[in-house]
Amino acid sequence: QVLLVESGGGLVQAGGSLRLSCAASGRPFRRYAMGWFRQTPGKEREFVAAISWGGDTVYADDVKGRFAISRDNAKDSVYLQMNSLKPEDTAVYYCAVGTHTYHMPSRESDEWSWGQGTQVTVSS
Numbered sequence: 001q002v003l004l005v006e007s008g009g010g011l012v013q014a015g016g017s018l019r020l021s022c023a024a025s026g027r028p029f030r031r032y033a034m035g036w037f038r039q040t041p042g043k044e045r046e047f048v049a050a051i052s053w054g055g056d057t058v059y060a061d062d063v064k065g066r067f068a069i070s071r072d073n074a075k076d077s078v079y080l081q082m083n084s085l086k087p088e089d090t091a092v093y094y095c096a097v098g099t100h101t102y103h104m105p106s107r108e109s110d111e112w113s114w115g116q117g118t119q120v121t122v123s124s
Helices: none
Strands: 003-007 010-013 018-025 034-039 046-051 057-059 067-072 077-082 091-098 112-114 118-123
Touching: 003 091, 018 034, 018 091, 018 118, 034 067, 034 077, 034 112, 046 067, 046 077, 057 067
Parallel strands: 010 118
Antiparallel strands: 003 018, 018 077, 034 046, 034 091, 046 057, 067 077, 091 112, 091 118
16 A cells, blocks of 8 residues: 655745655655655646666656756655745645656656645745
8 A cells, every 4th residue: 555645745935945855655656656745726736856776866847947857766756846945836735656667657657656745835
């Protein structure tokens, strides 16, 4: 049973920073891709960033240069450092882990397992 628990969300002013954390349990997560997605009311969940088992990273265009994903395999954790936040970054942010070892799921695939989400609100 996979369990992903996010933390670090909150309210921040535009231009500020937040660091999200996700603690994972239930698997040897060092073998899996991990990622972050976000969702606003009335919209589909969208890809934010992902990191492979080897540390390769990929970002959505609108967060590139502002957000940084990282992982600590010793702690089965993944992080999302968010800088220069904008009001349009407001969303529920979800941690995700790939469902297959050594495989990076596509952004829209169902090959991700999700956490419960953490709210990020950026005020203007």
